[in-house]
Amino acid sequence: MRTILALLLFAAVPALAQESQLRLRDGPGRQLVEANCVMCHSLDYIPMNSPFLDRKGWEASVNKMIKVMGAPIAEADAQKIADYLAGQYGK
Amino acid sequence: MQTRRDFLKVSAGGLLLAGGIRGADPASAADSLGPAALPSGTLQSAQLASLPGKLPLIKKSFRPPNFETPVHFFNEAFTPNDAFFVRYHLADIPQVGVQNWKLAVAGDALDKPVEITYEELSRDFEQVEVAAVCMCSGNRRGLSQPHVPGVQWGHGAIGNARWRGARLRDVLAKAGVRKDAVEIVFDGADRGVLDKTPDFVKSIPAWKAMDENTLVALAMNGEKLPHWNGFPARIVVPGWTATYWVKHLTSIGATAKPYQGFWMNPAYRIPKGKFPIVDRFVSQETEANMPITEMVVNSLVTNVEEGQKFAFGQEITLAGVAWDGGFGIATVEVSEDGGRNWRSAQLGSDLGRFSWRQWSHRFTPARAGSHTLTAKATNRAGATQTFDLIFNPAGYHNNVVQRINIEVA
Numbered sequence: 001m002r003t004i005l006a007l008l009l010f011a012a013v014p015a016l017a018q019e020s021q022l023r024l025r026d027g028p029g030r031q032l033v034e035a036n037c038v039m040c041h042s043l044d045y046i047p048m049n050s051p052f053l054d055r056k057g058w059e060a061s062v063n064k065m066i067k068v069m070g071a072p073i074a075e076a077d078a079q080k081i082a083d084y085l086a087g088q089y090g091k
Numbered sequence: 092m093q094t095r096r097d098f099l100k101v102s103a104g105g106l107l108l109a110g111g112i113r114g115a116d117p118a119s120a121a122d123s124l125g126p127a128a129l130p131s132g133t134l135q136s137a138q139l140a141s142l143p144g145k146l147p148l149i150k151k152s153f154r155p156p157n158f159e160t161p162v163h164f165f166n167e168a169f170t171p172n173d174a175f176f177v178r179y180h181l182a183d184i185p186q187v188g189v190q191n192w193k194l195a196v197a198g199d200a201l202d203k204p205v206e207i208t209y210e211e212l213s214r215d216f217e218q219v220e221v222a223a224v225c226m227c228s229g230n231r232r233g234l235s236q237p238h239v240p241g242v243q244w245g246h247g248a249i250g251n252a253r254w255r256g257a258r259l260r261d262v263l264a265k266a267g268v269r270k271d272a273v274e275i276v277f278d279g280a281d282r283g284v285l286d287k288t289p290d291f292v293k294s295i296p297a298w299k300a301m302d303e304n305t306l307v308a309l310a311m312n313g314e315k316l317p318h319w320n321g322f323p324a325r326i327v328v329p330g331w332t333a334t335y336w337v338k339h340l341t342s343i344g345a346t347a348k349p350y351q352g353f354w355m356n357p358a359y360r361i362p363k364g365k366f367p368i369v370d371r372f373v374s375q376e377t378e379a380n381m382p383i384t385e386m387v388v389n390s391l392v393t394n395v396e397e398g399q400k401f402a403f404g405q406e407i408t409l410a411g412v413a414w415d416g417g418f419g420i421a422t423v424e425v426s427e428d429g430g431r432n433w434r435s436a437q438l439g440s441d442l443g444r445f446s447w448r449q450w451s452h453r454f455t456p457a458r459a460g461s462h463t464l465t466a467k468a469t470n471r472a473g474a475t476q477t478f479d480l481i482f483n484p485a486g487y488h489n490n491v492v493q494r495i496n497i498e499v500a
Contacts (some may be wrong), residue, residue, distance in 0.1 A: 019141055019153035040182060040284045042154040050132030052238035061240055068353060070287025089132065 019044075029084030034075050036081065040065070050089035058085040122162055124149055125245035127397065128479050129233040133243035138279075142319055146173045151242050155179035156319065159247030165393040165412055168442060168449055170250030172312050177319040178227050178248060178333065180291050180354070181283045189323050194262075194307070196476070198276070198344035202267030209323055213309055216257035216265075221304050222446035223329035224251050224414045225336060226373045228359060228383050232486030240487045245390055251412070251447045254327040256308035259343075268297075268345045273374050276298035276344035277326050277337035289353035293335050294346075295328060296372050304329045304445065307340065328330050329445035330385045330417030331370070332487075333445040334359050349374040365481050366488050367474045370416065385416025388475060389490040390423060390450075390468040400498045403459045409436075413468035419444035421471045425452040429463035429494065430478070436466065444471075456499045464495045 012069055037043060053061065057083040061091045065071040066078060073081065124137040136275045139147040140158070148158035158177040164170055189209040197204040233243035233275075242248075255491040263275065276373040282290050284449040299305060306327040309316065316322040321338030328335045334354075360380040361368075370384040390413035401407055419441070439449030455464055469475040476490045 016142070016153060016156075018138075018150075022153070040288065042152050044136045044150075044152050046343065047132040047136035048130075048151055048243050049240050052130055053240060057240065062206060070285045071282065072285075 021047075025088040027084055027088045029080045030088075032077055033081050033084050036071065036077065040069065040071065047086065047090055051091045053086070053089075054091055055082065055086035058082050058090060061085075093327065097315040112363075116175065116246050117252055125159075125166050125247075126234065126264070129245055130238050130243055132226065133233055142177060144173060144317055145175075145177070145319060148174065148176065149245070149247060151244065155182040155184070155299040157242045158245075158319075159244055160250055162391070162393055162396075163248075165247075165251075165391060167437070168310055168446075169252055172252070172314055172317050173321070175225075175250045175252065175317070175320055176227070176248050178242070179281060181288060183284050184281045185339070186318060187280050187323055192323055192341075192452075194324065194340060195342040196262060197342065198268040198272075198346050198381045199283065200269050200272035200345040200347045201263070202269060203265075206268045207262065209309075210260075211296070211362065212257055212307065212324065216261050217486050218309075219253055219258060219303075219306065219328055220253050220255040220326065221306060222251065222253050222443040223304075223327060224249060224386065224445065224447050225327075225333045226250075226386055226414075228332040228334050228487050231489035232461065234489055234491075236480060237482075239484055241486060249391075251414075252311045254306055254308040254329075255310040255313075256306045256324065256327070258303060259305045259307055259326070260303065262343065263309055263345060264437065266343075266345070271347045272297045272300075272345040273348065274346050274350050276342075276346055276350045277335075277340060278342045278344075279321070279325075279337045280339035281339050291337070291354055292350070292352050293337055293354055294350040294375075295331070295335050297345075298375060299331070299370070299372075302329075307343075316413065330415075332383050332386055334383065347456075355382065359483065361487055362483055363483050369472065383487055386414065387488045387490045388415035388420070388470040389413065390466050390476065390492075392464070392466055392493055392495055395464065395495055395497065396497055398498065399495075400500065401456070405499075406453055408451055408453045409464055409466070411466060412447040412449055413466075414447035415468070415470040415472075415474065417445050418471040420448040420450075421473075423448075423466060423468045426465045427454055427456065427462055430465050430492070432459075433467070459499050462497050462499060464497060465492050467492045 019042045062082045140150040151157040160176045164174045194207045230248040255260045271278040276294040278292045286468045308327040324340040325338045376384045390412040394410045413423050425436045426433050436450040436452040467476050476492045
């Protein structure tokens, strides 16, 4: 019974395809954020971690993605990304 | 007691769902996505969604998939496989087939490197079963004050299951593990999208690897592991947090030197001296911190929710689960008045010292009005839960006693 329900539900709401419905708040830098962050993870990581990080906190997260996780993001773009995150999803 | 969670619900899509997935009522849908103390953005971005083969769970992130189990599923002693939480760090997660799957056992601290097929692992090694809680280190991170970054888990990055498979020590013996092995290292098939992303590789001390309860598990609750919980094989380290329970296992290494990698250090660290931890992972300790090891004693109310209303004169059953890092639960005490007076709850069956223990307490409030219910577990080593959060930067080991306010009218 459970399996059938799960299959039906999957047909109705395929979770992994639902990622494409995620939208970030509009603001300067949004496209840069979307273009870079989605390489490795869905955009829901951003609202999930809000609104409790300040500019410094978001900058630390962006730096971790670059320095630890290896995200190929230029320094100038990293600043713009941190600005967007602090502005739209900061405390 | 019958709560509204016990009734069959019809979802927005018209499907009949057992077990209380809420559809129509926005207020109840919102509180089912986690406690109000979670960050507001966490609650707003959460939704119920189904991964293939899973029931609707609380979606924290789609990719990598992080889904937590709604609390009402914990009213069962064992958490159903299709409701079990899902946690990944890295988004490249292959579907692993058993035909070509081989487990490589190698390293500088063993004599006979071997490759073991799925059939050999299930046929040539004694299969044993252990009931154990699998809990993400960051369970309840979202309740940290101040909030700390990471997956903002509520109460549901946890589950209890019967894990079955070969003993890790038997697998290591087959490969001629030597006494100079200090750590046993695990790698799984999941990895980062970028080559530069550190692969999720974890190690445990040799003494824990040689414990008879530590498994290379092939099955969970009598069925093959679900894909999202590590098919075809995962490490099971009873008592310890799930960071060590590597999924989609591909290799086991025995090493005479501490394994160095991002996911061992600086990730998954707790400050030294702040928690009543017994199990030590000495080869990985530094001056300031140590790897997380066993779970601290904890409990969860599973059948009554914040703000729930009861009729005056009605008997209330408060029920839940309690667990620890492997000593076993000795007592659960319940308070009906916010912690002034405590009574012993009735404990359910002992399913083993690594399993959680169900408990319940029946009472009839003597007066109408607001009541604050709390529950507090103590383990057989005498450790108990805290009333104030022990803050740490990663939000681990949150075993603050819950306070649930109910209305009696």
